Amino acid sequence: EPEVTQTPSHQVTQMGQEVILRCVPISNHLYFYWYRQILGQKVEFLVSFYNNEISEKSEIFDDQFSVERPDGSNFTLKIRSTKLEDSAMYFCASSLAANTEAFFGQGTRLTVV
């Protein structure tokens, strides 16, 4: 069964460093998303991506964040200068259309020290 794949599963980084989280969405899907979940809190939307551009972003997704689809299969989230409060589980998701079932990856646990 097709699935969304995320790497790495866990990343530890020092405050101020850049990190890139990687995702391979389901191959025929057209919409891609990043969400995050701070420990003990709700899953929060960060950004959606369609047709090679950002379609929506939340207030959390400020200038420190960027997304890219560098080739036909990968979808990345970059955090330029990490802060302690960026520590969270980051989930990538994809869907065939905006209003169809979203499939999530297993997440990358980011720990900023």
Added chain:
Amino acid sequence: KQEVTQIPAALSVPEGENLVLNCSFTDSAIYNLQWFRQDPGKGLTSLLLIQSSQREQTSGRLNASLDKSSGRSTLYIAASQPGDSATYLCAVYSGNTPLVFGKGTRLSVIA
């Protein structure tokens, strides 16, 4: 702004019991509602998607209902098993923002 609430926050039941998890949302103008399962430290597994035009969806021992006008959905789990222990998340799609999640119900099924 859409808000999603799930009650109860935690639930513990003996194996074999039927149970209902509740989800409510403040803005009834939704396109669909999706139920997910999350195991500790893991990703989200999609369980059921209900479109706004539907009243319910079934998958195995799971049945989800939707009452859009009252802003409510329920997830019914029949004959619960210890393997059903997880956090169950409800999320709604309203068209203006991708999925808005509730905080989840943590379910423990005791053997």
